[in-house]
Amino acid sequence: MELIDLHLTRVVIHEVFQRADDRTRVQPRYGNALEHLDGDAVDALRGRIVSAMASPAKCLQMAINKTELGSMFHLATQLVDADDQLFITQSQQAAELLADAQASRKIPGGILVAFTGRAGAPARRLVGIIKAEVHSGFTREQSAQGMTLKYLKNLLLTAQTKLYKIGLFFEANPEAEGQPADRWNAFIYDETLTLANRDGAAQYFYEGFLGTKFLESSARNTKKFHDLTKNFIRAMHVPEEERIALHNALVAYLKVDQSPTVSIQSFADNYFADPDIRDTYRKHMIASNFPTVAVAKDISDVSSVLRTRKFMFRNHVRLIAPAEGFDDLVKIEAIEGDQDPQGQRPRWTKITVKSDISGQE
Structure with missing residues (x-):
């Protein structure tokens, strides 16, 4: 999917956790404010999203399968129209849905990035969810003693990391009549996908969480x-x-x-x-x-x-x-x-x- 002229309007993050040892669900941790990203940060995030969704091997258009109240699609149609404060609170439900979908202890926790924006010509509205696993790494710093390495414990969405998945709802046909799903297209990005193995995508994410299925x-x-x-x-x-x-x-x-x-x-x-x-x-x-x-x-x-x-x-x-x-x-x-x-x-x-x-x- 080509996201031409992608413009991000709002971003908020929440955190979801791996199931406890007894497989009970751990309550997500919510963000309570929009992320105010500077120009470089916005460009980097936008670049990650555009690059991922343009990957022919790792990105797929999906069929919207679940549209009922409480589904991720229904939530997405609310988020796109919500004001800033309502967007922050309603997006918490996305973290709840992801925590529910991660039923196995084998599925790691991570940061959930919810965003709205516009893309295309003419511009169309979109709602996206990124699940990014946290990792560690180093950055360089200039000090009085010269160049030094600084260890960073909680990194995500770096250029090198492959540990993220994206779900995107794109309002491709805003004038279409009928059900809301007739106006929207759904896409997923998953690093585990390959051209030879389309079934490699994490089912808990595209089906359990997003409520989509393969075309x-x-x-x-x-x-x-x-x-x-x-x-x-x-x-x-x-x-x-x-x-x-x-x-x-x-x-x-x-x-x-x-x-x-x-x-x-x-x-x-x-x-x-x-x-x-x-x-x-x-x-x-x-x-x-x-x-x-x-x-x-x-x-x-x-x-x-x-x-x-x-x-x-x-x-x-x-x-x-x-x-x-x-x-x-x-x-x-x-x-x-x-x-x-x-x-x-x-x-x-x-x-x-x-x-x-x-x-x-």
Whole structure:
């Protein structure tokens, strides 16, 4: 998301805490005044927000899922219209919602930064929430003895830190009729997101706290199809050679097949000969909430996974090969190994690489 000409109008901070040892909720600590930031501080904060929200790998548009009284979205629509004093007191509810959402002891506390502002041309209103974890570091100071280091215990939102998440509600369509959610767009920034793993975002933050959910994009659906099908193949009780062939078929179905869609039915009919396996696969996909109809194919979120095939063996040997045309490059067979002292023959794997050695490391 490009935040053109972002202007911050109000900023307030509160503090939320990690759950106690007995997992009880710790009461947040509230700020009781707006932050009065000088020019450099405002520019730095604005820069952090703009840079984060412009990240194609770490920022996502989300669907607003919870709009009822007491939800973060409902609170955001109140904060944007509140006067300064009401903004300070009402934003405390955001800290309460975040403390409720952080139900696990594994989730650290941090500073909650609530802000309002405008961005875009024409300018549109926005409400944002940053959860920033506190860390420590050093700064330099000039003294009579020369340059010295000063230790700072409670730092946040520095240029180097990755320990923050942002939720943003942006009034993209102020003239739209209907429900309030029709006028607003929601976005999240989370450092744990990657292009290959959109599900890596902290669920407690985007769902439990912000009340949003992932948009059902073509790229997300295609990745979900790949992941669910791959897990199904991995769990099948069939010879390893058949699993390898099915994995290759999945890569070909997504990367080589010219069909603009993917679907449970077409993959099952084309690659599972056994009717019982086809039926089990359909049930597996439907139980995992994958659409029963065909969905548009977009491999952008899974393209890196489709480039290579990786095999791990129990003796720590690894094989990496291009996924495309795998059968023309490598042949893998299960064979009986040498007889051990007990008269048993272990299962070995015979690998034939259809090329000579070009080098080694």
